[in-house]
Amino acid sequence: MTGSRTQAGAEPERKGERTRRRIMQAARRKFAEVGYERATIRAIAAEAGVDKASVIQYFGTKQELFREAVRWHVPIEELTTPDPARTVDNYLRAMLSSWAADPDSPMAVLLRTSMTSEEAAELLRRHVTKETVERVAANVDAPDARLRAALSGAMMFGIATQRYLLRMPDLAEADLDDVLRLAAPLFRTLIAPGSEPERRAEPERGSEPGKEPGKEPGKEPGSEPGTDPEAVPGPGS
Numbered sequence: 001m002t003g004s005r006t007q008a009g010a011e012p013e014r015k016g017e018r019t020r021r022r023i024m025q026a027a028r029r030k031f032a033e034v035g036y037e038r039a040t041i042r043a044i045a046a047e048a049g050v051d052k053a054s055v056i057q058y059f060g061t062k063q064e065l066f067r068e069a070v071r072w073h074v075p076i077e078e079l080t081t082p083d084p085a086r087t088v089d090n091y092l093r094a095m096l097s098s099w100a101a102d103p104d105s106p107m108a109v110l111l112r113t114s115m116t117s118e119e120a121a122e123l124l125r126r127h128v129t130k131e132t133v134e135r136v137a138a139n140v141d142a143p144d145a146r147l148r149a150a151l152s153g154a155m156m157f158g159i160a161t162q163r164y165l166l167r168m169p170d171l172a173e174a175d176l177d178d179v180l181r182l183a184a185p186l187f188r189t190l191i192a193p194g195s196e197p198e199r200r201a202e203p204e205r206g207s208e209p210g211k212e213p214g215k216e217p218g219k220e221p222g223s224e225p226g227t228d229p230e231a232v233p234g235p236g237s
Helices: 002-006 011-038 041-048 052-059 062-069 084-101 106-114 118-137 145-165 176-191
Strands: none
Touching (some): 011 041, 011 106, 062 106
């Protein structure tokens, strides 16, 4: 009783937040499971362990609940750095890591429901345009910035869909670092052209291009004429 009195001032708000969060999580699961059209407030309430009136109290209509359940934000500003190549890596890692961490994330639920609901599809189009295309394009220093941003977004959604929703074996079972290692250069050519880091291996000391490391020129029998800069010309040369 003493503990309840101590927290009495904050308890109603905390309880309300817990209820609201539980309804939101239940809504995402239900929308992802049966789609927007078939999901009902009654079913969502049952999933959340509350009554229908509570859902209406917190969210109003099913449409309003859906819009809030699938709202997501990409922290483009936080992921953008002075290094364009690093920025691309940040975008890709954040996108794929967020899907991996929560298959019922707002982004995943919106994509799933957009396959069967025109309303969800229209919401996805507007949201992707606002959240990714416009903001990524603003950081692209190349012609056709919006198209480049749109193509990169389409590729990211494609990878995420096959890896986490469709569970295509080769992508689903691959290590995330391997996916990023192979995919990142493709994205750089789109939204950070010319930023690919050069990865030339420096020749070892005492070696020349085309020769085995550690082999001094002219020391191997049968070496081609002219390959030994210290060779002394023989008679008749």
